Amino acid sequence: MSQPALAAVTTAEAIREQAALLFFERGYDATTLRQVAAAVGIKVSSLYNHIDSKEQLLLSVMGGVMDDLLALQKVAVSRDMDVIDRLIAVLDCHIRFSASRAREVFIGNAELRSLPTDARAKVIAKRREYERRIQDLIVEAGEQGKAEVLDARLHTYSIVAKGTHVASWYKPAGALSMDRIINIYAKAALRELSVNDADTRVDGWPAAA
Structure with missing residues (x-):
């Protein structure tokens, strides 16, 4: 270049x-x-x-963060491993990214209404794609008998909300390390899905503290 x-x-x-x-x-x-x-x-x-405009700049911020997140999630989803391990990988990616890009996560939640209609539709489409990949894993886990799925969409929303939550309070100098935070959130998510040996599966994950 x-x-x-x-x-x-x-x-x-x-x-x-x-x-x-x-x-x-x-x-x-x-x-x-x-x-x-x-x-x-x-x-x-x-x-x-x-x-081109202030609105285009906002779209660049909001769309760009979703592009980065989708790229990382794609790697996590496509890993050659058991569906539960892939779900943990997605959770790891989601929580870690949300904490490291907290400002953009906040903007994405607070300023969606500020985008023009066409731009807002683009961001919403990316969000839906992101949620669909999580939901597909949850459905797959249920079909394989490895999770008790009450409503795949609501389980997905619960996982997405965990990222939004951690972005609102995480501090690098805080009492909990990022690996420990991911460990706790992943256990909570798998317990919600009644995954057998949820805690053991998460503790065995490479990123777990």
């Missing part, structure tokens, strides 16, 4: 990162493009080399 192209990528990333920080701290409506430009250290006019 040429130096000008590399610089453009770096600036685009900086714009997205600073916009996410400002949207998180001030809210989308209260954030101006002038403030974003100032945070990046460029002129407002230069922003338009990278974005």
Whole structure:
């Protein structure tokens, strides 16, 4: 990649990162493009080399975080292992990502209404794809007799909510390590599904503390 192209990528990333920080701290409506430009250290006019509008910038933040999450989840789902281990892998990915990208998770939940209709539909479609992959694992576990599935969709919502929850309070310097947090949440999720030896399965997971 040429130096000008590399610089453009770096600036685009900086714009997205600073916009996410400002949207998180001030809210989308209260954030101006002038403030974003100032945070990046460029002129407002230069922003338009990278974005078309403030709405497009919000979509970049919200859509980008879902793209990153979907990519990581795809790896977890496609692992060559037992369905319960794949479910634990997905939980691991979900909790770890939600904690490390807490600002964007918050923005995704708080600012969806701020997107134009077409952009909102794109983000919703990505969320549904993300939830569908989790739900498919839950259904598969039930069909194999490895889980007691009361309602696959509601079990899925419960797992997704765990990520939203941890994003709201997790601190790297907190009393619990990330591995321990994942261990606890994964046990809770598997217990909800009445998975046999749920605690043992989670404790045997490579990332468990």
